[in-house]
Each structure stands twice: as C-alpha cells, then as structure tokens.
Amino acid sequence: MEANNWLEKITAPFKTLTNTTFAKLYFAQIASLFGDAFTWLGLALLSYEISPKNAAAILASALTLRVTAYIIFSPFAGVVSEKFQRKQILLITQIARMAIVCVLPFVNAEWQLYALIFVLNVFAAFFTPTYRAIIPQIVEKETYREANGLSMATFQLLSVFGPALAGVVALWLGSTQIFFVNGATLFIAILVILSIPKTALQKGVSSYNVVPQKTWDEVLKGIRLLFTNKILRFALSIEFISAIAGAIVLVNTVGLVKTNLQLDDKHFGWIMSIFGVGAAITAFLLGSLDKSQTRRISLISGAMLIGIAISFANFVPYNGLMFLWVLAGIGQTLADMPSETLIGENIEPQDQGKVYGAHFAFSHLWWAIAYPIAGFQGTQFPDRVFLDGGLLTLFLAIITIFIFQNKTKV
Template identity: 55%
Template sequence: MKLKKLTAELADPFRSLKNSIFARLYFAETISLIGDAFTWVGLALLAYQFDEERSAVILATALTLRVSAFIVFSPFAGILADKIDRKKILYITHFFRMAVVAYLPFIKAEWQIYVLVFLLNVFNAFFTPTYRSVISQIVEKGIYRQAVGLSTATNQLFGVLGPGLAGIMAVWFGARQIFFVDAASFVIAGLLILTLPGSLMRKPAAGEAIKEKPSTGQDLLKGVRLLFGNKLIRFALSIEFVSAIAGAQILVNTVGYIRSGLHQNNQHYGWVMAAFGIGAATAAFVSGAIDKSKSRKASLLIGALMLGLAITGANYVNYGLLLLLWAIAGLGQSLAEIPSETLIGENIAAEEQGKVYGTHFAFSHLWWAIAYPIAGFLGNRLPANNFLYGGILTLLFLLLIFAFLNPLKIKSPVSG
C-alpha cells in the first residue's frame, strides 16, 4: 500500500503534461537544459585545460559573469514578459543562445570564455523568467503546483545530473565536441517553441487598455516590492542565499578536488555530479506531493541544513563517500529552492508575475554572484579545506537568517 502511494506521489507531477501546450513548452525547455549541462561541463574542462592551477578562478569568474548578466537583465525581461508576446521573447532569445553556443568549440583564449559566457546569459536572462511566467498562464490552477514541480525537478535533474552525463560524454568525444551536441539541442528545442500558439503567450489584456502604463522604473520597483512584501517569499529568498553559498562550492571546486585531490578522471567527476543530480531530482519530483503550505518552512530549513552539513566534511572522505555526500547535498538544494517559485505563483497576481519572476531571478542570482567568488577564492587559496570553510559559512548564514527572520513567527497561507 505504501509503495502504491509513493508511486502515485512520484507520478503526480506528470499530470501537468496532459496540457498539450505546457507539454510542448516543457519538452523544449528539457532539451535545452540537456544542452546547457553540456555547455557548463565543457567550460569546466576547458578551464582546467587552460590552467590547471587557476581552473577554480577561471570557472568562478565565468560563472560570476553568468549570474551578473542575470542580475542586470532579468528584471527587464520580466517587465517585457508582462507587456509583449511572450512566445516572441522565447524563440528570439533561444536562437541567439544557439548562435553563441555554436561558437564555443572554437575558443582559443581565456578572455573568449568570459565574453561568450556573458553574451550567452544575457539572452538566457530574458528566456528563463519569461518561461516561468508562462506556466501559470497556460496550465489550470488545479495542476499548477504539479507543473512547477515537474519543471523544477527537470531543471534540477538536467542542470546537475546533466553535467554528470556530459562529463562521461566528454571522455568519448572530447571537451570541445560536446558543444556541438549543445548547439544541436537548441535547434530541436527552438522548433518546439515555434509550434506554440502565440495567442496564449500574452498577458491577459482585459481592462489594461484604459490604464496608464507605468514606466520601466516603476515596474522594476513594483517587482521588488511585491517580491519582498510577502514574508514567506522573503524568507524563502534568504534561504536561497544559503543554498547558493553551498552550491557554488560544489559547482566550482568539485572538478579540482576530483582531479587533483582524489586523482581521478573526468568520468569520476561526471559520476559525482550525477549523484548530486539524482539527489536534487528525487527531492524535486516528490515536491508536488509534499509541498504544502505547512511544510514549506521545514523544507527550506532542512534543505539548507543538509547542504551545509554535506559539504563540510567533503575534503576528508574518499570517492565513495563523496558520492553519498553529493547525493545528500542535491536533496538539500532542491528542498531549499523549490518553494520560492510555487509561492510566487500562488501569491502574486497573474498580470504581475512576469516582473516578480524577473526580479526573483535577478536576486536569486545575485546570491550566486556573491557565492561564486567566495568559492573561487577558497578553491584557489585553501584547496585542502575549501569545502570545510564553505560548509561553515553556509551553516553560519543559516543561523543568522533563522535568528533575524524567525520563520516560526511567519504565518503560512491557508491554501496550498
């Protein structure tokens, strides 16, 4: 009986795929995510090829430029998504990303990594908030949480498990050749996006024609006000900062630790990241069943705690135990990050969600812009103890957030 219930809970998110429009959007994003995973593994391996000793710094710089593009441009993307045809935003930015990825195999200098990464993620900053804001418009309210859970789970699965698979493929094809796989995935995903009905990509226009349109600055401020005005969303966003501190350590320093600390190869790096991805995806897929209003604060706190504890001892374990710790860290990251998107979808009016998703995207990546340089510094200066210090920082910030925001006094919404 318990097995039957568990199977039903795992299958629950897939109910959202009965909506054919969401299914096409979902599969387009999934294919794109697989390609993105290949991109970041390729960049990690290229960084190691350019300079083994500075690989953590190169990768941290590239990832910081990535999130910097998100911080600067995603709020404007959210505003744009509330005003014009969202399908147009999706396919234009998607094909520009494809063009940048197609050039990545020909990189010959470190500075080219930085330029192309920044350009790639300028377009990504417009694509992702638009994609997220579209979900609430094209799925029924009864399956919205399942759609968000499935989308987030898939993002976790291929955003983290994908690098593991890409690491294995890099052994067969080489670091540069996997960029061609990425470019091909963009073509397939782009064709799916073009099949979406544009009329469903627009914000509902009822009553808007007679209202005076706010300026871009007013829209930006409103997005910030709506995001931080809800205490539970504000707490969830703060926990995402804790998650970023730990997650950056994993993404930046794992490749160096596997290669130089444990003296293993790219395939071993791939399997470690696969363990992280499996943990993240497992928690994300189950989230549709456990993500109720009363469980969200516990999910956020437990997830952040799991992340901090998992990475703290990573410098002192063998390869087998590292696989287990990264699986636990993956579970923690999903539990710490999933509630935010659901809370926005449930608490923000549909006509305002574009700007709020854009603002959330910017702030959540601001946390990573802070976390990546910290990870790069620890990986470069303290390679023997980088995960220990990263874990201590993670747990310290979690304690401060708990003390100042006091989640026990935050009332959860009745619905959910």
C-alpha cells in the first residue's frame, strides 16, 4: 500500500497532462527550451569564431545583455499579458525568436551578435512571464503545484542534457548550423500554440484589465504587489540568497575542478550535470510531496542546504564534491520553486500577469548582482571561495529568517 502511495505521488505531475491546454503549452515549452540549448552552445562557438582571443569576453557580454533584457522588459510583459490576447503574445514572440536565431549563423561582427542577442531576449522576456501567468488559470487549483513542478523539472533537465545533445549535433552539422535546429524547434512550438483555442488561454483575464490604463502605473502595481505581500517578500529574499550561492557554483566550479583538483573538462561536465539533476528531481517531486499549506520549510531548508553544501567544497575530493553538488542542486530548487506557486495562490487572477512579470525581472536582477560577487570572490580568494560563499549564504539566510520570523505563514 505504501509503495502504491509513493508511486502515485511520483506519477502525479504527469496526470496534469490530461489537461489538454496545459499539455499543449507544456510540449511547446519543451520544444522551445530544447532549442534554446542549441542556441546557447552555438553562441559560445560563434563567439570563438568571431574572436578566439576575446571569446570569453564576448560570451560574457552577450549573457549580460540577456539578463539586462529580462530585467528591463519582463515587468512590462506581465502588464501586456493582461491587456492583449495571450495566444497572440505567445505566437508573436516565438515567431520573432525563430527569425532571429535563423539570422545568427550569418553574424560576422561583435556588434551584430550583441544586437541580435538583446532583441532575442526582449521577446523571451515577454514570452516567459505570459506562459507562467497562464498555468494557474488553466489547471485546477488542486493540481497547480504538480503542473508547476513538472514545468520547472523539465526546465532543469533540459538545461543539463540539452547542451550535451547540442554538442553532439554540432559535431555533425557544424557550429553555426545548429542555430537552425533551434529555429525548427521554435517552429514546432508555434504549430502547437496555434492548435490551442485562444479562449482557453484567456481564462482568468478580467475585462477590467482591457480598459486603457497607464502602462507604467500597472508595472509599478505589479512590483508593489510583489514586495508588499509579506509571503512573497520572504520568498524573494530567499531567492536572492539562493542566487548568490548558485552564482558561486556556476562561476567557480570550473576552476575548482580543473585547477584545484587537476581534472579535465569531462569531470567538469559530470559535476555540473549532477548539480542540475539534483535540482530537476527535486522540482519534479516537490509539487507532489508538498501538500501542506506552508512552503516556509522548503524555503528555509533550501537556503540552509545549499549554503552548507558549498561550504565544504574546497576541502573534499571529487567524489565528495559530487555528493555536495547533488545537495546544492536540491537546495537551490527548494529555495527557488515555491515563489511560483505562492504567486498563483496569493495574488488575484487579474493581477497575476503583472506580478509574474515583476518576479521574473527581480529574480534575474538577483543573478545580475550575484554574478559579480561570485567572480570577485573567485578571483581574489580562489582557495576559499566556496567556504566564504557558503558562510555568506548561511549568514544571510539566518538574518532573513530572523527578520521574517512570525511575520509570515508561507
């Protein structure tokens, strides 16, 4: 009986696919994310082709522009998703992205690359908050966590295995031609979105929102709702702490593996895959197992777990590091994922779009702040970067918990 209960919990996220509208959106997301893996691998290779000596700087600049586009435009995306047909938003953004990635193989100058990457992610900044705002409206309230968990787990898994497959395809097609693979996957996503009735995607959009209002006022309202809600403010604070720890992992693991442990690229690939798999499995299970009315335990334990895990990274062999990175991946998902469900559960349907947009912007702003911190620590204190980063994470987590104690019931 107990085994059957566990099996039911594990398979629960897939039951959300019986909802036809969600299933189509989910498969459109898979196609889009799968193609994105090809684009970002192709971007690294294209950066090297443009300037082998400055490839790292070009890639870093392109990724910075990516985050900048998210920060600037995603709050407006939330407002737009409440004022226009969501099906049109999804289609226009996907068509534009498909066109842009198919132009990337013909780039031969840095400025061209920067311009295209920025515009590409402007459209991504409008697509993602709209997609996230649709999910709580099209699935039953009782299954929203499972649907969100399945969506987040898919994102994590494709971020791990997508680049690996892209690398294999790049050997076959060539470094620049793989951009056309993303174009093809986006075309598939467009066809799937076209098959969804537009009325199904408009659920939860109040007629109040179509009345002309000042866009900037609506953007500020989304930000205000995000930060004045104590539950969401606590979750967002934990996300900032998780971003600092996560940035230290992403920026400094390569140096730890290749310099400190004297290992090769294969070992670096495995260790980052382990980190991603830990995050993906947790995202998949969390939606099924978290049936209580509180996510406070998830948020707090996630921040503490990733902080503790990375604190020991400078002092263990490779096998020990693999174990720690599984824990770190689990911790990051526990700290990040509840925000998605909390918005769906604590914000009125007519305001969810603008709040999802504001959240998407600020969650990327946290990473924009965290990356320089991780880079500075890794450059100045390479032998103790993970210890210092872990202690900083734990210190901030304790301060945050103290500030919000007894003020939130998440």
